Amino acid sequence: MRKTTVQLEPMSYAMTEEMKTLRTNILFCGNDKKVITVTSCVMGEGKTKISIQLATSLVELKKRVLLIDADLRKSVMTSRLKATGVDKGLTHFLSGQCSLADVVLATNIPGFHVIFSGPYAPNPTELLAGERFKKTLDYLKSLYDYIIIDAAPLGMVVDAAIIAEHSDGAIMVMESGSVKYKLAQNVKEKLEGAGCPILGAVLNKVDRKKTGNYYGKYYGKYYGKHYEADKKIDTANSEYSNVSEAELGRQIKENLKKR
Template sequence: MIKKLTKISLRGGSKVAFKLFKKSVPKLDNYSLSHGVSLVTYDNPISTISEQFNSIRTNIQFSSVDRNLRSILFTSSAPSEGKSTVSNNVAISWAKQDKRVLLIDADLRRPTIHRTFGVSNHLGLSNFLSGTVDLGTIVQPTMVENLFVITSGPTAPNPSELLGSQRINQLFATLSEEFDCLIFDAPPINSVTDAQVLAAKVDGVVLVVPYKIANKVGVAKAKRSLETVHAHILGVIMNRMTKDKLEGYYGGEYSGYYGVNPK
């Protein structure tokens, strides 16, 4: 049964409405760890779902007309809620606009980008943050023109400390000069503090909320955690909506982008 419509206020007073269902905690999905996520914007660029990702990209671009969005972080309240699928496909959509885009796997605990794009994870973000390699060593091209990736690198014992180090500031300073957009695929914000650390440094944060799966208490907690570090919340993507819930206009799995301009 659908619970009461919950409205979560974003910064500046606007609200995002969620129809969220009370669910038991779903079993953690490990498929993407072994196989990566689906890249529909690359495999089927003229599909309805690809067009929805293009709309998400456009809405993000226009969500903050008074500030230049050069770095964007995607996160969710809990694991297996689709934030990697969304961030990876939005990155491809952005690159197809003749923008130099760098997709960074900032999930140092459960990385997927190397599987998704079929690139090496021998060296990556953890190596750079540990001070063992330079940035030029870990930036890798992909099969998508204008899209580059930095994988997570080998598992580190202290991801939060690495992401909060001075080396991450060097990463922002250097790569912001070389790329039009940095997109961070971050861990779920309620699981570890990694995303919270990065959220304080990027230009904007997008929260991915799966329809009928996300817990409203968890989403509210994620929003509070972002506000604690004064993150610039761009809005919410509600994904995994079925065709009948989209009033027959959009088919497929992904819906629109809500709370585009929270100011």
């Protein structure tokens, strides 16, 4: 299996706790909620950041997670993760230019794999609506505990609704004090129209000076000093190994030969 090196942005203690809450809520939704689409109403609400943080938070529980960058119109995933050695992505695969094994990348974080979007395609809606994408998701569900899909803003283009049709649930990311109520309702209705249950909403970029920061100040005072030592994902003691990464790559290649 091909590999890439990624760098995660540090999170504050309060943000880490909020992400654990989101992760716990998803776990309580049931083990049948494996493919989760993350979308927003408009650009700049932080959906990509939430997708990455949710995926890596699940990895901390020793889950095998695949993060798919399906924002084929204006992706920022590669730069956000500072990924190296990425030359092929989802658009290459969906357009038949390469195999699945070429785009599923193992990372330096054991158990965390990524499919990047690839270069801009003139027909992103058609690529995502094709049978190739649906069949691939069905196959990948047998290999991973969770598949997190970062989709384009549903308030601007229809791509996320198409992806949601093949997902087990969706998460809406909304910037606090920015999105109009009617637009948020429209996005919600589009997801429901696609037959995809909404697992929840993330209110992002909250101004804690206005809402109060008691939680962060009080608990951070006592637990913050321990957080710095524990926040990194432990790769040395992980249950995942290079053998399991190689085995996954072998399974993908063998499966593709059968098709």
